[in-house]
Amino acid sequence: xxxxxxxxxxxxxxxxxxxxxxxxxxxxxxxxxxxxxxxxxxxxxxxxxxxxxxxxxxxxxxxxxxxxxxxxxxxxxxxxxxxxxxxxxxxxxxxxxx
Numbered sequence: 001x002x003x004x005x006x007x008x009x010x011x012x013x014x015x016x017x018x019x020x021x022x023x024x025x026x027x028x029x030x031x032x033x034x035x036x037x038x039x040x041x042x043x044x045x046x047x048x049x050x051x052x053x054x055x056x057x058x059x060x061x062x063x064x065x066x067x068x069x070x071x072x073x074x075x076x077x078x079x080x081x082x083x084x085x086x087x088x089x090x091x092x093x094x095x096x097x098x
């Protein structure tokens with residue numbers, strides 16, 4: 001599969017360009033190679049963020065649907081489960097001498 005190429009031109013302060021080129025050379029890379037890497041990373045981060053946002057919205061909607069259908073757990077039930085979990089954790093810690 002052949003990738004088509006395009007030129008990306010932008011203005012940057014000359015001092016920044018020189019410092020960037022020097023830093024790139026110290027990594028045995030060209031500025032263009034690093035910019036392509038940065039662009040790929042940025043696009044990937046945006047895609048990951050969009051995927052996470054979509055997943056999160058589905059989770060929230062699932063919770064809302066369950067709540068609207070009356071499929072909820074009372075605060076008292078949650079607190080009882082948490083109290084039991086805390087008690088079990090304390091017992092295990094005491095067993096190992098913590």
